[in-house]
Amino acid sequence: xxxxxxxxxxxxxxxxVIPADKLQAAADExxxxxxxxxxxxxxxxxxxxxxxxxxxxxxxAYGEAIxxxxxxxLNNYIAEKKIRLAGAPKxxxxxxxxxxxxxxxxxxxxxPTLPAIDLEKFTITKKVAELDxxxxxxxxxxxxxxxxxxxxxxxxxxxxxxxxxVIDFKGFVGDEAFEGGEAKKHHLILGSGAFIPGFEDxxxxxxxxxxxxxxxxxxxxxxxxxxxxxxxxxxxxxHEIRKHILPELNDELAKQVGQESVDxxxxxxxxxLTEQYNDAAQRExxxxxxxxxxxxxxxxxxxxxVEQEYNMAKAEFDRNHSHCHDEKCDHKWDEKSERKDAERxxxxxxxxxxxxxxxxxxxxxxxLQQAIWAEAARYPDPKQVFEFYNKNQNAVAMLRGMLFERxxxxxxxxxVKTKEKKVKAxxxxxQASVR
Numbered sequence: 001x002x003x004x005x006x007x008x009x010x011x012x013x014x015x016x017v018i019p020a021d022k023l024q025a026a027a028d029e030x031x032x033x034x035x036x037x038x039x040x041x042x043x044x045x046x047x048x049x050x051x052x053x054x055x056x057x058x059x060x061a062y063g064e065a066i067x068x069x070x071x072x073x074l075n076n077y078i079a080e081k082k083i084r085l086a087g088a089p090k091x092x093x094x095x096x097x098x099x100x101x102x103x104x105x106x107x108x109x110x111x112p113t114l115p116a117i118d119l120e121k122f123t124i125t126k127k128v129a130e131l132d133x134x135x136x137x138x139x140x141x142x143x144x145x146x147x148x149x150x151x152x153x154x155x156x157x158x159x160x161x162x163x164x165x166v167i168d169f170k171g172f173v174g175d176e177a178f179e180g181g182e183a184k185k186h187h188l189i190l191g192s193g194a195f196i197p198g199f200e201d202x203x204x205x206x207x208x209x210x211x212x213x214x215x216x217x218x219x220x221x222x223x224x225x226x227x228x229x230x231x232x233x234x235x236x237x238x239h240e241i242r243k244h245i246l247p248e249l250n251d252e253l254a255k256q257v258g259q260e261s262v263d264x265x266x267x268x269x270x271x272x273l274t275e276q277y278n279d280a281a282q283r284e285x286x287x288x289x290x291x292x293x294x295x296x297x298x299x300x301x302x303x304x305x306v307e308q309e310y311n312m313a314k315a316e317f318d319r320n321h322s323h324c325h326d327e328k329c330d331h332k333w334d335e336k337s338e339r340k341d342a343e344r345x346x347x348x349x350x351x352x353x354x355x356x357x358x359x360x361x362x363x364x365x366x367x368l369q370q371a372i373w374a375e376a377a378r379y380p381d382p383k384q385v386f387e388f389y390n391k392n393q394n395a396v397a398m399l400r401g402m403l404f405e406r407x408x409x410x411x412x413x414x415x416v417k418t419k420e421k422k423v424k425a426x427x428x429x430x431q432a433s434v435r
Contacts, residue, residue, distance in 0.1 A: 002077055002106075010086065010109050010302050014077070018069045018102040026065035031057055058098065066093065066102055074106065084111040086302035109302035114354040117297060119415035124288050126418045127281050129425040131273055139269045140249060143257060150242035155208045159241050161191040165203050166240035169214075172233045180224070181232075185239060199234065211237045280428050286409045289416065293351055294344050301346055310342040349405070356408030363403045368396070371403055 004015040031053040036046050038053070054061075070091060078085065089108035096102045150164050159165050165188050171181025190200045202214045214234040222228040247253050251261045259265040317333055372389055376382035389396055 002073060010112060010300050011107070012110060013105065013107050015103070015105050016070070016073050018066065018073075018104070020099060020101050023062070023065055023069065023102055024099075026069055027058065027061040028054075030061040030064050034061065062098060066104075069102075070104060070106070074108075078110075085109070086111050087304040087308065109304040111302065111354075112300045112350065114351060114358070115298065117293075117351075117355065119412055120417065122289070122292050122296075123417040123419060124285050124292075124413065126420050127284055127423045127428050128420050129277050129281075129423055129428045131270060131277065132425055135273055135425070136266055136269050139273075140266070143265075144246040144249060144253070145244065147253065147256065148244040148246045151245050153208070153241045153243050157241055157243070158205050158207055159190060159203055159238070160243070161204060162244060163190050164188070164240075164242040164244075165190055165238055166242070167203070168237045168239065170235045172235075173227065173230050178227060178232075181234070196232075203236070203238070206238055208238055208241055211235070277425065277428065282410070282413075284428070285413055285418075286406070289409060289412060290348055294348055297347075297351055299347055299350060301343055301350070305346045305350075306339070306343050309346050310339055313338055313342055352405045352408040355412065356404055359408075359411060361404060361408045361411055363400050363407065367403050367407075368400060371399055 002014040002016045006013040028050060031050060034057050035048045035050070035053050038048060038057075039045055040048050040052065040056075043049075043052070074089060086109040089106050091104055091106045093102060093104045096104075153163075167186055167188060168184050169182065169186065171178055188194065188200065188203070190203055192200070194200075196216045196218060198216045199214055202212075202216075206212065214236050216232055216234070218224075218227045218230050218232060220229040249262060254260065254262050254265040257265065259268055314333065317338075321331075372385065376385035379385055389399070
Protein backbone atom coordinates (compact mmCIF):
# COMPACT_ATOMS: atom_id res chain seq x y z
CA UNK A 1 0.00 0.00 0.00
CA UNK A 2 1.15 3.56 -0.67
CA UNK A 3 2.83 5.34 2.26
CA UNK A 4 2.49 8.94 1.05
CA UNK A 5 0.20 10.79 -1.30
CA UNK A 6 0.01 14.27 -2.74
CA UNK A 7 -3.17 15.30 -4.53
CA UNK A 8 -3.65 18.43 -6.62
CA UNK A 9 -6.94 18.63 -8.51
CA UNK A 10 -6.92 15.52 -10.71
CA UNK A 11 -3.19 14.85 -10.42
CA UNK A 12 -1.92 12.30 -7.90
CA UNK A 13 1.66 11.75 -6.70
CA UNK A 14 2.11 8.71 -4.44
CA UNK A 15 5.00 6.84 -2.85
CA UNK A 16 5.12 3.16 -1.95
CA VAL A 17 7.48 0.55 -0.53
CA ILE A 18 7.65 -3.15 -1.38
CA PRO A 19 9.45 -5.07 1.41
CA ALA A 20 12.44 -7.11 0.24
CA ASP A 21 11.04 -10.42 1.55
CA LYS A 22 7.69 -9.87 -0.17
CA LEU A 23 9.45 -9.00 -3.40
CA GLN A 24 11.69 -12.08 -3.19
CA ALA A 25 8.68 -14.31 -2.56
CA ALA A 26 6.88 -12.88 -5.59
CA ALA A 27 9.99 -13.29 -7.74
CA ASP A 28 10.34 -16.91 -6.57
CA GLU A 29 6.76 -17.64 -7.60
CA UNK A 30 7.54 -16.36 -11.05
CA UNK A 31 10.77 -18.38 -11.17
CA UNK A 32 8.86 -21.54 -10.27
CA UNK A 33 6.50 -20.87 -13.17
CA UNK A 34 9.57 -20.47 -15.41
CA UNK A 35 10.86 -23.81 -14.08
CA UNK A 36 7.81 -25.67 -15.30
CA UNK A 37 8.72 -24.93 -18.91
CA UNK A 38 12.42 -24.07 -19.10
CA UNK A 39 14.91 -26.63 -20.45
CA UNK A 40 18.42 -26.67 -18.94
CA UNK A 41 21.28 -29.20 -19.48
CA UNK A 42 21.43 -31.83 -16.72
CA UNK A 43 17.86 -31.31 -15.51
CA UNK A 44 14.52 -32.68 -16.58
CA UNK A 45 11.85 -30.15 -17.58
CA UNK A 46 10.11 -28.91 -14.45
CA UNK A 47 12.88 -30.21 -12.13
CA UNK A 48 15.34 -27.29 -12.24
CA UNK A 49 16.22 -26.22 -8.64
CA UNK A 50 15.16 -22.75 -7.54
CA UNK A 51 18.73 -21.64 -6.80
CA UNK A 52 19.74 -22.51 -10.39
CA UNK A 53 16.75 -20.61 -11.78
CA UNK A 54 17.74 -17.61 -9.66
CA UNK A 55 21.23 -17.59 -11.15
CA UNK A 56 19.91 -17.25 -14.68
CA UNK A 57 16.50 -15.59 -14.48
CA UNK A 58 16.50 -13.60 -11.22
CA UNK A 59 16.67 -10.14 -12.80
CA UNK A 60 13.83 -10.90 -15.21
CA ALA A 61 11.68 -12.41 -12.44
CA TYR A 62 12.31 -9.42 -10.20
CA GLY A 63 11.21 -7.06 -12.98
CA GLU A 64 7.92 -8.91 -13.43
CA ALA A 65 7.41 -9.13 -9.66
CA ILE A 66 7.91 -5.38 -9.18
CA UNK A 67 5.43 -4.57 -11.98
CA UNK A 68 2.87 -6.95 -10.48
CA UNK A 69 3.21 -5.67 -6.89
CA UNK A 70 3.15 -2.01 -7.93
CA UNK A 71 0.02 -2.67 -10.01
CA UNK A 72 -1.54 -4.48 -7.03
CA UNK A 73 -0.84 -1.44 -4.83
CA LEU A 74 -2.31 0.88 -7.47
CA ASN A 75 -5.44 -1.23 -8.01
CA ASN A 76 -6.08 -1.43 -4.25
CA TYR A 77 -5.59 2.31 -3.95
CA ILE A 78 -7.98 3.32 -6.74
CA ALA A 79 -10.58 0.82 -5.45
CA GLU A 80 -10.34 2.30 -1.95
CA LYS A 81 -10.48 5.90 -3.22
CA LYS A 82 -13.16 5.06 -5.81
CA ILE A 83 -11.29 6.88 -8.55
CA ARG A 84 -10.60 6.05 -12.20
CA LEU A 85 -7.33 6.51 -14.05
CA ALA A 86 -7.23 8.92 -16.98
CA GLY A 87 -4.20 7.19 -18.47
CA ALA A 88 -1.22 4.98 -17.77
CA PRO A 89 0.69 5.99 -14.60
CA LYS A 90 4.37 6.98 -14.62
CA UNK A 91 6.46 5.00 -12.13
CA UNK A 92 9.99 5.68 -10.87
CA UNK A 93 12.11 3.04 -9.11
CA UNK A 94 15.45 4.85 -9.14
CA UNK A 95 18.21 3.53 -6.87
CA UNK A 96 16.73 0.12 -6.07
CA UNK A 97 19.01 -2.94 -5.70
CA UNK A 98 18.13 -6.62 -5.50
CA UNK A 99 17.82 -7.74 -1.88
CA UNK A 100 16.60 -4.36 -0.61
CA UNK A 101 13.14 -2.85 -0.11
CA UNK A 102 11.84 -1.36 -3.36
CA UNK A 103 10.90 2.27 -2.78
CA UNK A 104 9.06 3.81 -5.69
CA UNK A 105 6.99 6.83 -6.71
CA UNK A 106 4.06 6.97 -9.09
CA UNK A 107 2.19 9.82 -10.80
CA UNK A 108 -1.13 9.68 -12.59
CA UNK A 109 -4.23 11.68 -13.48
CA UNK A 110 -7.76 10.58 -12.66
CA UNK A 111 -11.03 11.12 -14.49
CA PRO A 112 -13.27 13.87 -13.14
CA THR A 113 -16.75 13.29 -11.73
CA LEU A 114 -19.39 14.59 -14.11
CA PRO A 115 -21.68 17.14 -12.46
CA ALA A 116 -25.45 16.81 -12.84
CA ILE A 117 -26.58 18.25 -16.18
CA ASP A 118 -30.15 19.57 -16.34
CA LEU A 119 -30.73 19.19 -20.07
CA GLU A 120 -34.30 20.47 -19.82
CA LYS A 121 -32.89 23.95 -19.16
CA PHE A 122 -31.34 24.03 -22.62
CA THR A 123 -33.21 25.14 -25.75
CA ILE A 124 -31.98 23.94 -29.15
CA THR A 125 -33.01 25.32 -32.55
CA LYS A 126 -34.37 22.78 -34.99
CA LYS A 127 -34.00 24.05 -38.54
CA VAL A 128 -36.82 22.99 -40.85
CA ALA A 129 -36.67 23.26 -44.63
CA GLU A 130 -39.61 22.74 -46.99
CA LEU A 131 -38.99 20.17 -49.69
CA ASP A 132 -38.49 21.82 -53.07
CA UNK A 133 -40.08 19.84 -55.92
CA UNK A 134 -37.32 21.15 -58.17
CA UNK A 135 -34.97 18.82 -56.30
CA UNK A 136 -37.22 15.90 -57.19
CA UNK A 137 -37.12 16.91 -60.86
CA UNK A 138 -33.32 17.27 -60.71
CA UNK A 139 -33.01 13.78 -59.20
CA UNK A 140 -35.25 12.35 -61.94
CA UNK A 141 -33.12 14.05 -64.59
CA UNK A 142 -29.96 12.59 -63.05
CA UNK A 143 -31.51 9.11 -63.18
CA UNK A 144 -32.26 9.63 -66.87
CA UNK A 145 -28.69 10.83 -67.50
CA UNK A 146 -27.24 7.82 -65.69
CA UNK A 147 -29.09 5.56 -68.15
CA UNK A 148 -28.46 7.59 -71.27
CA UNK A 149 -26.96 6.11 -74.44
CA UNK A 150 -24.18 7.95 -76.31
CA UNK A 151 -25.26 7.69 -79.98
CA UNK A 152 -22.94 8.55 -82.85
CA UNK A 153 -24.05 11.59 -84.85
CA UNK A 154 -23.71 12.26 -88.57
CA UNK A 155 -21.39 14.72 -90.33
CA UNK A 156 -23.94 17.54 -90.21
CA UNK A 157 -24.24 17.52 -86.41
CA UNK A 158 -22.43 20.25 -84.48
CA UNK A 159 -20.84 19.36 -81.14
CA UNK A 160 -22.71 20.70 -78.11
CA UNK A 161 -22.08 20.92 -74.38
CA UNK A 162 -22.39 17.47 -72.79
CA UNK A 163 -21.50 15.57 -75.96
CA UNK A 164 -18.56 13.16 -76.23
CA UNK A 165 -16.04 14.24 -78.88
CA VAL A 166 -13.54 11.66 -80.11
CA ILE A 167 -10.50 13.70 -81.12
CA ASP A 168 -6.84 13.71 -82.09
CA PHE A 169 -4.83 16.59 -80.67
CA LYS A 170 -1.24 17.79 -80.60
CA GLY A 171 -0.03 20.69 -78.50
CA PHE A 172 2.61 23.33 -79.27
CA VAL A 173 4.24 26.16 -77.33
CA GLY A 174 5.49 28.45 -80.05
CA ASP A 175 6.65 26.10 -82.81
CA GLU A 176 7.76 23.34 -80.43
CA ALA A 177 5.56 20.35 -79.61
CA PHE A 178 5.65 19.63 -75.87
CA GLU A 179 5.79 16.29 -74.09
CA GLY A 180 2.44 14.84 -73.02
CA GLY A 181 0.48 17.15 -75.31
CA GLU A 182 -0.56 14.58 -77.93
CA ALA A 183 -3.22 11.86 -78.09
CA LYS A 184 -5.18 9.87 -80.68
CA LYS A 185 -8.91 9.04 -80.55
CA HIS A 186 -9.29 10.64 -77.13
CA HIS A 187 -12.83 10.64 -75.71
CA LEU A 188 -13.55 14.09 -74.28
CA ILE A 189 -16.83 15.01 -72.55
CA LEU A 190 -17.47 18.62 -73.51
CA GLY A 191 -18.20 20.77 -70.49
CA SER A 192 -16.56 18.35 -68.06
CA GLY A 193 -13.65 20.69 -67.33
CA ALA A 194 -11.18 17.84 -67.87
CA PHE A 195 -8.95 19.91 -70.15
CA ILE A 196 -7.31 23.32 -69.86
CA PRO A 197 -9.86 26.15 -69.44
CA GLY A 198 -11.13 27.26 -72.85
CA PHE A 199 -10.16 24.05 -74.71
CA GLU A 200 -13.55 22.33 -74.59
CA ASP A 201 -15.43 25.54 -75.40
CA UNK A 202 -13.59 25.75 -78.73
CA UNK A 203 -14.67 22.22 -79.69
CA UNK A 204 -18.35 23.14 -79.37
CA UNK A 205 -19.92 24.03 -82.74
CA UNK A 206 -17.52 21.91 -84.83
CA UNK A 207 -18.48 18.84 -86.84
CA UNK A 208 -17.01 15.42 -87.63
CA UNK A 209 -13.98 15.74 -89.92
CA UNK A 210 -13.18 19.30 -88.88
CA UNK A 211 -9.50 20.13 -88.44
CA UNK A 212 -8.75 23.33 -86.55
CA UNK A 213 -6.56 25.00 -83.96
CA UNK A 214 -7.47 25.56 -80.34
CA UNK A 215 -5.61 28.40 -78.60
CA UNK A 216 -5.40 28.40 -74.81
CA UNK A 217 -3.24 29.63 -71.95
CA UNK A 218 -1.96 27.22 -69.30
CA UNK A 219 -2.91 28.20 -65.73
CA UNK A 220 -0.13 29.82 -63.69
CA UNK A 221 -0.60 27.02 -61.10
CA UNK A 222 -0.27 24.25 -63.69
CA UNK A 223 1.49 21.12 -62.37
CA UNK A 224 4.11 21.14 -65.17
CA UNK A 225 6.34 24.13 -64.38
CA UNK A 226 7.65 24.32 -67.97
CA UNK A 227 4.10 25.00 -69.21
CA UNK A 228 2.62 27.07 -66.37
CA UNK A 229 1.30 30.43 -67.58
CA UNK A 230 2.33 29.88 -71.23
CA UNK A 231 0.24 30.30 -74.39
CA UNK A 232 -0.34 27.08 -76.31
CA UNK A 233 -1.83 25.98 -79.62
CA UNK A 234 -3.44 22.58 -80.20
CA UNK A 235 -4.03 21.03 -83.62
CA UNK A 236 -7.35 19.19 -83.31
CA UNK A 237 -9.23 16.75 -85.57
CA UNK A 238 -12.71 15.42 -84.73
CA HIS A 239 -13.39 11.75 -85.62
CA GLU A 240 -16.73 11.18 -83.87
CA ILE A 241 -19.36 13.08 -81.93
CA ARG A 242 -21.65 11.17 -79.61
CA LYS A 243 -24.77 12.69 -78.16
CA HIS A 244 -26.30 11.38 -74.96
CA ILE A 245 -29.87 10.29 -75.66
CA LEU A 246 -31.94 10.28 -72.48
CA PRO A 247 -34.56 7.57 -71.93
CA GLU A 248 -38.16 8.63 -71.58
CA LEU A 249 -39.40 9.14 -68.02
CA ASN A 250 -42.01 6.39 -67.76
CA ASP A 251 -43.00 3.42 -65.62
CA GLU A 252 -40.51 1.18 -67.45
CA LEU A 253 -37.60 3.43 -66.39
CA ALA A 254 -38.98 3.52 -62.84
CA LYS A 255 -38.99 -0.29 -62.73
CA GLN A 256 -35.33 -0.32 -63.81
CA VAL A 257 -34.45 1.53 -60.59
CA GLY A 258 -36.65 -0.63 -58.37
CA GLN A 259 -39.94 1.29 -58.31
CA GLU A 260 -43.32 0.27 -59.75
CA SER A 261 -44.20 3.57 -61.42
CA VAL A 262 -43.08 7.16 -61.99
CA ASP A 263 -45.31 8.31 -59.12
CA UNK A 264 -43.76 5.71 -56.83
CA UNK A 265 -40.28 6.80 -57.95
CA UNK A 266 -41.08 10.43 -57.20
CA UNK A 267 -42.32 9.54 -53.74
CA UNK A 268 -39.23 7.43 -53.14
CA UNK A 269 -37.05 10.43 -54.04
CA UNK A 270 -39.10 12.68 -51.75
CA UNK A 271 -38.57 10.21 -48.89
CA UNK A 272 -34.81 10.17 -49.48
CA LEU A 273 -34.62 13.97 -49.65
CA THR A 274 -36.73 14.32 -46.51
CA GLU A 275 -34.37 11.95 -44.70
CA GLN A 276 -31.40 14.01 -45.89
CA TYR A 277 -33.08 17.20 -44.61
CA ASN A 278 -33.70 15.56 -41.24
CA ASP A 279 -30.11 14.28 -41.03
CA ALA A 280 -28.75 17.76 -41.79
CA ALA A 281 -31.02 19.33 -39.17
CA GLN A 282 -29.98 16.67 -36.63
CA ARG A 283 -26.30 17.40 -37.27
CA GLU A 284 -26.95 21.08 -36.64
CA UNK A 285 -28.74 20.29 -33.39
CA UNK A 286 -25.84 18.09 -32.25
CA UNK A 287 -23.38 20.89 -32.99
CA UNK A 288 -25.46 23.41 -31.08
CA UNK A 289 -25.77 21.10 -28.08
CA UNK A 290 -22.00 20.50 -28.12
CA UNK A 291 -21.43 24.25 -28.00
CA UNK A 292 -23.80 24.56 -25.03
CA UNK A 293 -22.19 21.66 -23.17
CA UNK A 294 -18.73 23.07 -23.80
CA UNK A 295 -19.79 26.46 -22.48
CA UNK A 296 -22.14 25.59 -19.61
CA UNK A 297 -20.71 22.44 -18.02
CA UNK A 298 -17.82 23.08 -15.63
CA UNK A 299 -15.36 20.20 -15.55
CA UNK A 300 -11.74 19.81 -14.46
CA UNK A 301 -9.66 18.17 -17.17
CA UNK A 302 -6.88 15.59 -16.75
CA UNK A 303 -3.73 17.19 -18.14
CA UNK A 304 -2.65 13.74 -19.38
CA UNK A 305 -5.61 13.57 -21.78
CA VAL A 306 -5.27 17.19 -22.90
CA GLU A 307 -1.57 16.72 -23.67
CA GLN A 308 -2.31 13.49 -25.54
CA GLU A 309 -5.03 15.15 -27.62
CA TYR A 310 -2.83 18.16 -28.34
CA ASN A 311 0.11 15.99 -29.43
CA MET A 312 -2.11 13.93 -31.73
CA ALA A 313 -3.43 17.09 -33.40
CA LYS A 314 0.12 18.46 -33.77
CA ALA A 315 1.35 15.19 -35.31
CA GLU A 316 -1.52 15.21 -37.82
CA PHE A 317 -0.84 18.87 -38.66
CA ASP A 318 2.84 18.11 -39.25
CA ARG A 319 1.96 15.17 -41.52
CA ASN A 320 -0.43 17.27 -43.57
CA HIS A 321 2.05 20.12 -43.91
CA SER A 322 5.28 18.15 -44.27
CA HIS A 323 5.61 19.28 -47.90
CA CYS A 324 5.23 22.95 -47.15
CA HIS A 325 7.85 25.48 -46.07
CA ASP A 326 6.96 28.11 -43.49
CA GLU A 327 6.92 31.01 -45.93
CA LYS A 328 4.53 29.17 -48.26
CA CYS A 329 2.11 27.75 -45.69
CA ASP A 330 -1.27 29.45 -45.60
CA HIS A 331 -1.96 28.03 -42.12
CA LYS A 332 0.42 28.15 -39.16
CA TRP A 333 0.25 26.09 -35.98
CA ASP A 334 -1.24 28.31 -33.27
CA GLU A 335 -0.25 26.66 -29.99
CA LYS A 336 -2.64 28.67 -27.82
CA SER A 337 -5.64 28.14 -30.09
CA GLU A 338 -4.87 24.46 -30.72
CA ARG A 339 -4.48 23.72 -27.01
CA LYS A 340 -7.84 25.37 -26.36
CA ASP A 341 -9.39 23.19 -29.08
CA ALA A 342 -7.75 20.10 -27.53
CA GLU A 343 -9.22 21.01 -24.14
CA ARG A 344 -12.67 21.39 -25.72
CA UNK A 345 -12.46 17.99 -27.42
CA UNK A 346 -11.33 16.29 -24.22
CA UNK A 347 -14.06 18.01 -22.21
CA UNK A 348 -16.84 17.06 -24.62
CA UNK A 349 -15.50 13.51 -24.94
CA UNK A 350 -15.55 13.07 -21.16
CA UNK A 351 -19.06 14.52 -20.87
CA UNK A 352 -20.48 12.26 -23.58
CA UNK A 353 -18.66 9.17 -22.31
CA UNK A 354 -19.80 9.66 -18.72
CA UNK A 355 -23.36 10.75 -19.50
CA UNK A 356 -23.76 7.96 -22.05
CA UNK A 357 -22.51 5.35 -19.58
CA UNK A 358 -24.75 6.65 -16.80
CA UNK A 359 -27.76 6.56 -19.13
CA UNK A 360 -26.98 3.10 -20.55
CA UNK A 361 -26.22 4.18 -24.12
CA UNK A 362 -24.92 1.20 -26.08
CA UNK A 363 -23.49 0.57 -29.53
CA UNK A 364 -24.88 -2.70 -30.86
CA UNK A 365 -23.36 -5.03 -33.40
CA UNK A 366 -26.03 -3.87 -35.87
CA UNK A 367 -24.99 -0.24 -35.29
CA LEU A 368 -21.39 -1.10 -36.18
CA GLN A 369 -22.36 -3.14 -39.23
CA GLN A 370 -24.64 -0.40 -40.57
CA ALA A 371 -21.89 2.20 -40.11
CA ILE A 372 -19.34 0.03 -41.93
CA TRP A 373 -21.82 -0.68 -44.74
CA ALA A 374 -22.56 3.05 -45.06
CA GLU A 375 -18.85 3.84 -45.33
CA ALA A 376 -18.23 1.00 -47.78
CA ALA A 377 -20.99 2.29 -50.06
CA ARG A 378 -18.97 5.46 -50.64
CA TYR A 379 -16.07 3.57 -52.25
CA PRO A 380 -15.74 1.95 -55.68
CA ASP A 381 -14.53 -1.28 -54.07
CA PRO A 382 -16.51 -1.85 -50.82
CA LYS A 383 -14.60 -5.08 -50.18
CA GLN A 384 -11.49 -3.07 -49.24
CA VAL A 385 -13.43 -1.28 -46.48
CA PHE A 386 -14.69 -4.56 -45.01
CA GLU A 387 -11.19 -6.05 -45.09
CA PHE A 388 -9.76 -2.95 -43.41
CA TYR A 389 -12.10 -3.24 -40.45
CA ASN A 390 -11.70 -7.02 -40.24
CA LYS A 391 -7.93 -6.62 -39.91
CA ASN A 392 -7.85 -3.44 -37.81
CA GLN A 393 -9.52 -3.73 -34.42
CA ASN A 394 -8.23 -0.29 -33.42
CA ALA A 395 -10.24 1.19 -36.28
CA VAL A 396 -13.32 -0.72 -35.11
CA ALA A 397 -12.79 0.63 -31.59
CA MET A 398 -12.51 4.20 -32.93
CA LEU A 399 -15.68 3.74 -34.99
CA ARG A 400 -17.48 2.35 -31.95
CA GLY A 401 -16.38 5.41 -29.96
CA MET A 402 -17.70 7.79 -32.61
CA LEU A 403 -21.02 5.96 -32.75
CA PHE A 404 -21.26 5.99 -28.95
CA GLU A 405 -20.77 9.77 -28.82
CA ARG A 406 -23.34 10.32 -31.57
CA UNK A 407 -25.90 8.09 -29.84
CA UNK A 408 -25.22 9.84 -26.53
CA UNK A 409 -25.79 13.23 -28.17
CA UNK A 410 -29.01 12.05 -29.81
CA UNK A 411 -30.19 10.67 -26.46
CA UNK A 412 -29.40 14.02 -24.84
CA UNK A 413 -31.39 15.83 -27.52
CA UNK A 414 -34.53 13.95 -26.44
CA UNK A 415 -34.32 15.79 -23.10
CA VAL A 416 -33.76 19.37 -24.30
CA LYS A 417 -36.37 21.89 -25.40
CA THR A 418 -36.55 22.67 -29.12
CA LYS A 419 -37.80 25.57 -31.16
CA GLU A 420 -38.33 25.32 -34.90
CA LYS A 421 -36.87 27.76 -37.40
CA LYS A 422 -37.76 27.67 -41.09
CA VAL A 423 -34.77 27.92 -43.44
CA LYS A 424 -34.05 27.31 -47.11
CA ALA A 425 -32.68 23.88 -47.97
CA UNK A 426 -29.42 25.36 -49.31
CA UNK A 427 -28.86 27.19 -46.03
CA UNK A 428 -29.60 24.06 -44.01
CA UNK A 429 -26.99 21.98 -45.83
CA UNK A 430 -24.47 24.83 -45.88
CA GLN A 431 -24.77 25.25 -42.10
CA ALA A 432 -24.66 21.51 -41.41
CA SER A 433 -21.41 21.08 -43.33
CA VAL A 434 -19.50 23.95 -41.72
CA ARG A 435 -18.21 21.97 -38.69
